[in-house]
Amino acid sequence: MLEGKKIVLGVSGSIAAYKSALLVRLLVKAGAEVQVVMTDDATAFITPLTLSTLSKRPVFVEYYKPETGEWNNHVDLALWADMMIIAPASANTIAKMANGLCDNLLMAVYLSAKCPVYFAPAMDLDMWKHHATQENVIRLKQFGIGIIQPGTGELASGLHGEGRMAEPEEIAEFISTEIKKKLPLKGEKILVTAGPTYEAIDPVRFIGNHSSGKMGFAIADRFAELGANVTLISGPSAQKSKFKIERIDVTSAAEMLEACQLHFADAKACVMSAAVADYTPEIVADKKIKKQEDRFNIDLKKTVDILKTLGSVKHDGQILVGFALETHNEEQNAIGKLQSKNLDLIILNSLNDAGAGFQTDTNKITMIDRELMSTVFELKNKDEVAIDICKKVIELMNA
Known part of the structure; x- marks a missing residue:
């Protein structure tokens, strides 16, 4: 404290x-x-x-x-x-x-x-x-x-x-x-996800993305600073929390889904900032695949949509927040995600904005709520972005 x-x-x-x-x-x-x-x-x-x-x-x-x-x-x-x-x-x-x-x-x-x-x-x-x-x-x-x-x-x-x-x-x-x-979130249970997921191809290779987990960890730390009991479910990440937080480490999208389902029901709010893989190999080799053919194909299958799954079981008064990292038709795509997955808030990032996205210490976001009210923020340090996000979540919790 x-x-x-x-x-x-x-x-x-x-x-x-x-x-x-x-x-x-x-x-x-x-x-x-x-x-x-x-x-x-x-x-x-x-x-x-x-x-x-x-x-x-x-x-x-x-x-x-x-x-x-x-x-x-x-x-x-x-x-x-x-x-x-x-x-x-x-x-x-x-x-x-x-x-x-x-x-x-x-x-x-x-x-x-x-x-x-x-x-x-x-x-x-x-x-x-x-x-x-x-x-x-x-x-x-x-x-x-x-x-x-x-x-x-x-x-x-x-x-x-x-x-x-x-x-x-x-x-x-x-x-x-x-x-x-005097903390506004004293005793409230908050669930946060962060980082990438790694989808195994064989024992040494995987499909992944460039997420560092910085944004999710900053959000989790800010919630903890505000007095919340935070559970942080993180994919592979070198980030460390500054506060006493329950951290659950996972690797794959399936593991993250299982952990989220275990902890979501008790959470007053859930912020899903993890960059979860949309596809995973249909078959995972039990031994390292040797380089032989000139071409090599991997059959992929869709992962379970964690955000949509949680949105379908969200109870009254529970706040669910998602992230949308887009490269084109940014706002249209974000609103589609907000509505189709029963979210209360979507945080839009655009890779077209310099300083935003993966592996950076800064981020530029637009918040869109259920009423399609849009708030655009300037480029900020991710710790400052976390403050803005948590402030909005508290407003939604108190509404």
């Missing part, structure tokens, strides 16, 4: 600041980009060098660097962030947050933040229980600021009770859970 997330980590003046080092390490290890902003008091407990080394980014403490006059722009920092975590949040920092005081860079970033903000209190028992602190916490909750509850245990004063900052592992898990709660 933290993969690719941009996180501003605020560190205020508390003995618990030593835990921030492990927190930074956990967030970075989970794939997040972490920008640390410290108060001046926090530097007495842990050095900026430590947190800079772990985050692989410079740590910001002051509004500007006196030696160069360079400004640490608090607005840019706030806009950059997908979320902001203040850990540890001392009683003093919590009071400033609740009352809009802005006497350091951290508070300037906080007051400029439009992203979700969370704070992990860290202080002694009596400070935490004090009416003023509790009123400030209530006020922050009313602002929509999320609290990561302090734990109970031995405190720096020697007292035992509530007030110690949550452990770094607990904070990282808390943030991951919060992200999951």
